[in-house]
Amino acid sequence: MQGYILKRILIAMFTIFAVLTVVFFIFRLGPADPVAVMLPPNATPQDAENLTKKFGLDQPLMVQYTNYLKNAFKGDFGTSFRFNEPALKVLFERFPATLQLGLVAFVISVLVGLSVGIISAVKPDSFIDRIGRLVALAGMSLPSFWVGVMLILFFGVTLRWLPIAGKGTLAHYIMPSFCMSLYPIALITRLSRSSMLDALKSDYVVMARIKGVPEFYVILVHAFKNASIPVLTVIFGIFSGLIVGSAVVVEYIFSWPGIGRLVMESYFARDYPVVQVFVIFVTFVVVTMNLIVDIIYAYIDPRIRYQ
Amino acid sequence: MIHLFKKKKKKDTRPKGGIRLPYVGFFCLGIFFLAVIFADVIAPYDPQEGDLFSSTIPPVWQEEGSLAHILGTDMLGRDVLSRIIHGSRMSLLISVGCILFYGSIGVTLGLISGFMGGRTDMVIMRMADLWLSLPAIIVLFMLASVHGPSAKTIILTFGIMGWPNYARIVRGECLSLKERDFVRLARVAGCSKLRIMFSHILPNIMNTIIIMATIEIGGIIVLTASMSFLGLGTQPPSCDWGLMLAEGRQYITYASWLVTFPGLAIVITVLGFNLTGDWLREILDPKQKLR
Amino acid sequence: MHTNNDNLLELQDLKVSFFTKQGEVKAVDGVSFSVGKEEIVGLVGESGCGKSVTSLSIMRLVPQPAGKIVSGRILFKNEDLMTKSEDQMRQLRGDRISMILQDPMVAMNQLLTVGEQLGEPFRFHDKVKGSLRDMCIALLGKVKVPAPESRVDDYPFQFSGGMSQRALIAMGIANNPDLLIADEPTTALDVSIAAQVLKLMKEIQKETRSSIILITHDLATVAQICTRVLVMYAGRIVENATIKNFYKKPAHPYSKGLIQSVPVLGRPVERLFSIDGQPPSLFEMPEGCRFSPRCSRAEKICFESYPPEIMLEDNHSVACWLYAGN
Ligand SMILES: Nc1ncnc2c1ncn2[C@@H]1O[C@H](COP(=O)(O)OP(=O)(O)O)[C@@H](O)[C@H]1O
Ligand SMILES: [Mg+2]
Numbered sequence: 001m002q003g004y005i006l007k008r009i010l011i012a013m014f015t016i017f018a019v020l021t022v023v024f025f026i027f028r029l030g031p032a033d034p035v036a037v038m039l040p041p042n043a044t045p046q047d048a049e050n051l052t053k054k055f056g057l058d059q060p061l062m063v064q065y066t067n068y069l070k071n072a073f074k075g076d077f078g079t080s081f082r083f084n085e086p087a088l089k090v091l092f093e094r095f096p097a098t099l100q101l102g103l104v105a106f107v108i109s110v111l112v113g114l115s116v117g118i119i120s121a122v123k124p125d126s127f128i129d130r131i132g133r134l135v136a137l138a139g140m141s142l143p144s145f146w147v148g149v150m151l152i153l154f155f156g157v158t159l160r161w162l163p164i165a166g167k168g169t170l171a172h173y174i175m176p177s178f179c180m181s182l183y184p185i186a187l188i189t190r191l192s193r194s195s196m197l198d199a200l201k202s203d204y205v206v207m208a209r210i211k212g213v214p215e216f217y218v219i220l221v222h223a224f225k226n227a228s229i230p231v232l233t234v235i236f237g238i239f240s241g242l243i244v245g246s247a248v249v250v251e252y253i254f255s256w257p258g259i260g261r262l263v264m265e266s267y268f269a270r271d272y273p274v275v276q277v278f279v280i281f282v283t284f285v286v287v288t289m290n291l292i293v294d295i296i297y298a299y300i301d302p303r304i305r306y307q
Numbered sequence: 308m309i310h311l312f313k314k315k316k317k318k319d320t321r322p323k324g325g326i327r328l329p330y331v332g333f334f335c336l337g338i339f340f341l342a343v344i345f346a347d348v349i350a351p352y353d354p355q356e357g358d359l360f361s362s363t364i365p366p367v368w369q370e371e372g373s374l375a376h377i378l379g380t381d382m383l384g385r386d387v388l389s390r391i392i393h394g395s396r397m398s399l400l401i402s403v404g405c406i407l408f409y410g411s412i413g414v415t416l417g418l419i420s421g422f423m424g425g426r427t428d429m430v431i432m433r434m435a436d437l438w439l440s441l442p443a444i445i446v447l448f449m450l451a452s453v454h455g456p457s458a459k460t461i462i463l464t465f466g467i468m469g470w471p472n473y474a475r476i477v478r479g480e481c482l483s484l485k486e487r488d489f490v491r492l493a494r495v496a497g498c499s500k501l502r503i504m505f506s507h508i509l510p511n512i513m514n515t516i517i518i519m520a521t522i523e524i525g526g527i528i529v530l531t532a533s534m535s536f537l538g539l540g541t542q543p544p545s546c547d548w549g550l551m552l553a554e555g556r557q558y559i560t561y562a563s564w565l566v567t568f569p570g571l572a573i574v575i576t577v578l579g580f581n582l583t584g585d586w587l588r589e590i591l592d593p594k595q596k597l598r
Numbered sequence: 599m600h601t602n603n604d605n606l607l608e609l610q611d612l613k614v615s616f617f618t619k620q621g622e623v624k625a626v627d628g629v630s631f632s633v634g635k636e637e638i639v640g641l642v643g644e645s646g647c648g649k650s651v652t653s654l655s656i657m658r659l660v661p662q663p664a665g666k667i668v669s670g671r672i673l674f675k676n677e678d679l680m681t682k683s684e685d686q687m688r689q690l691r692g693d694r695i696s697m698i699l700q701d702p703m704v705a706m707n708q709l710l711t712v713g714e715q716l717g718e719p720f721r722f723h724d725k726v727k728g729s730l731r732d733m734c735i736a737l738l739g740k741v742k743v744p745a746p747e748s749r750v751d752d753y754p755f756q757f758s759g760g761m762s763q764r765a766l767i768a769m770g771i772a773n774n775p776d777l778l779i780a781d782e783p784t785t786a787l788d789v790s791i792a793a794q795v796l797k798l799m800k801e802i803q804k805e806t807r808s809s810i811i812l813i814t815h816d817l818a819t820v821a822q823i824c825t826r827v828l829v830m831y832a833g834r835i836v837e838n839a840t841i842k843n844f845y846k847k848p849a850h851p852y853s854k855g856l857i858q859s860v861p862v863l864g865r866p867v868e869r870l871f872s873i874d875g876q877p878p879s880l881f882e883m884p885e886g887c888r889f890s891p892r893c894s895r896a897e898k899i900c901f902e903s904y905p906p907e908i909m910l911e912d913n914h915s916v917a918c919w920l921y922a923g924n
Binding site for chain 1: 654657659661663688689690691692693696697699701704705706707708709710711715718719722723753755756766769770772
């Protein structure tokens with residue numbers, strides 16, 4: 001068990017290191033002049049020279065790379081041009097807003113997705129199952145950015161019921177979180193339904209019923225515990241990435257002051273250090289989430305725990 | 308008696324009253340491919356040529372609408388219907404480009420992983436786990452910063468990011484085919500590993516690969532369109548659906564048709580691919596390996 | 599079939615179908631038999647002939663949603679189980695009627711300890727007296743699992759095949775059921791371990807005085823511990839005989855084939871059933887006797903209608919036109 005977790009932590013650390021490296025080289029070895037790319041559009045030649053010096057871009061590549069790693073280790077990912085503050089600090093200032101919206105969307109998608117998925121599997125072809133399949137189909141087929149724009153058009157512009165931009169009241173959360181959870185709901189519903197169906201067909205479930213175990217216990221303990229393994233991968237592993245991906249789109253549409261909107265602004269303003277720190281931060285979050293899933297697996301599955 | 312039995316056999320035991328969803332899918336795909344193939348013939352106007360005197364004409368059923376522009380025109384006076392019809396080509400081009408790109412990476416890695424096994428297999432599958440959870444958009448940010456946003460950048464991004472699903476499924480298939488007689492025979496006959504992988508195993512999983520492509524293409528269309536919507540993909544004046552939506556968004560208060568119809572086009576297309584993919588899976592993959 | 603009030607279980611014309619996309623599969627098509635108190639009855643037949651479905655339907659646990667008990671009566675202690683509510687059935691299951699599944703590796707939940715699974719029959723039938731853990735340990739000891747105090751906290755993957763099967767048997771007998779159905783309890787095991795498990799089952803039966811339906815396709819097993827044999831073919835019982843009659847004068851041509859294909863009695867063989875031909879597809883049942891296409895003695899009538907059940911003597915009946923003469 002400890003060996004297993006240690007191995008996973010090492011893999012996670014190696015991954016972050018690899019991503020740091022890739023980020024460094026994609027940028028330095030790209031066809032464009034890094035200084036030109038990094039500079040804001042209104043920069044003077046003096047700015048360019050300063051930048052070259054500051055980043056040590058006149059030094060050999062390997063020296064730059066080790067410096068970069070050293071700084072990264074200290075949490076220094078360069079300075080934002082727009083804000084003239086450390087890029088990481090800028091990112092962290094905007095992160096709570098993303099986290100709040102992400103958590104709301106996360107809770108909604110897990111609650112709705114899991115319960116619809118489980119009920120659908122327990123009662124196939126029932127009313128809920130059909131609704132569930134329809135919702136899954138819709139979630140897979142409706143682009144969230146279009147849904148967002150249409151929501152704004154309908155509830156914001158035409159009916160004037162809901163605020164269309166910014167963050168403040170509870171009402172501000174409604175449209176963005178709906179938009180953000182649409183696809184995850186579909187994903188979780190589909191997956192939990194199919195893995196529950198598999199589990200309910202299995203011999204250990206039949207055996208539990210043979211023993212006279214009540215149905216709710218059969219479903220929630222015997223079947224769901226087994227079905228939760230693939231579902232967990234999606235919920236924690238893929239989901240963290242998914243939330244970030246859709247955070248960019250949703251925050252952009254609803255002018256939500258989180259890191260998704262920040263990275264869009266920074267991208268268009270060529271505030272490269274912020275874009276870079278966003279990429280690294282997201283990887284870090286995703287890798288950490290994967291690590292957590294691995295540890296949860298060990299907790300659920302004795303075969304991993306005792307290996 | 309035989310007669311009676313046969314009759315019972317044909318009885319459809321699926322739930323009654325459901326819509327025949329696959330037909331909806333075929334219909335949507337039919338419209339889409341009609342647009343792709345005959346775009347030049349059926350589009351009433353040149354998608355790029357606008358007439359500033361006829362800008363923002365609403366669709367025909369609104370008061371100021373005109374029959375000349377059924378779905379209205381945009382700010383530059385370009386015909387929305389024509390742009391949507393031509394947009395189908397862009398949509399297909401980008402999504403098929405992505406699928407071909409990452410599909411070949413995924414199939415190759417999946418074959419290697421399944422066939423070689425051992426440490427190679429473990430490394431590839433751990434990589435797949437991680438890749439699957441990284442959002443493609445972070446790569447797009449990097450590539451777009453360096454290379455500039457374009458359709459090519461999008462294809463490159465998803466080409467790099469999309470392979471894990473393919474690799475996993477192909478690996479699974481490969482594992483079960485590996486033990487079959489014809490593969491063993493080929494091994495005994497001294498065929499090289501490469502040869503066995505690509506000329507013995509690959510043809511046998513083509514079916515699976517095609518079903519997967521049909522299932523995934525809908526998702527890819529949505530993703531690439533959202534990238535163009537954000538301004539990270541195709542650039543004006545291209546008539547990409549995501550881009551049209553982005554352009555129309557500013558005028559949402561008085562020209563809502565500029566966002567409604569390109570979005571509907573995406574929905575119809577994606578619905579078409581998703582339903583057809585589900586149908587294909589249902590009939591060709593009864594064991595549901597592709598879950 | 600006469601109704602005998604001493605019978606513990608009596609099936610009357612049980613029909614179970616699966617409604618699949620390809621059509622209706624009549625997995626069990628009119629099965630009638632009875633099991634007396636303290637009797638060990640063997641149920642034999644090729645795989646796919648409906649043995650498992652029959653036994654699952656006795657517990658009203660036919661695989662859902664495709665499977666359905668179409669008609670028939672299931673009398674347990676003279677009460678029709680078909681009229682019981684789901685909750686009444688649940689109370690019977692694992693208490694008065696129990697079952698052991700074929701493959702212990704998949705019949706146990708890999709994510710729960712053996713003890714947790716062993717305790718369920720006690721917990722859910724309010725039979726816990728004192729410590730549940732102690733009851734589980736005693737139960738494991740009863741099925742001769744060594745060092746039960748420590749093994750009770752193990753997970754199924756830490757058990758060997760034979761030990762798993764013992765643990766599974768323990769779950770089945772936890773509450774001393776009146777009827778225990780063992781669905782091929784030894785098929786997944788090595789020959790020597792299978793013999794031990796069978797011996798154990800016989801000992802337990804002696805002690806608990808329950809009735810057992812032993813499903814198998816190994817005639818040697820039947821010869822060892824059963825008192826009566828039911829031969830099943832394509833969803834129907836074709837012969838019902840005491841063990842003596844069955845080996846001395848098997849009546850149905852299928853039974854004869856079965857016995858002939860066992861070269862030495864009392865020793866397991868690799869290929870048991872080497873009767874020519876294939877059992878019929880359950881979609882395309884022959885009109886008459888199901889065995890007629892493979893039967894060397896089939897006559898015209900065999901292809902036309904299904905034979906009635908014919909009593910040869912007191913405890914021996916067969917469904918075959920050859921015996922319909924007078
Ligand atoms: N879940 C199911 N769905 C459809 N058909 C089934 C199902 N389970 C069993 N059957 C059918 O019932 C028949 C009898 O199965 P079973 O009782 O398991 O045979 P066995 O005698 O080997 O135990 C099989 O041939 C199969 O066609
Ligand atoms: Mg069976």
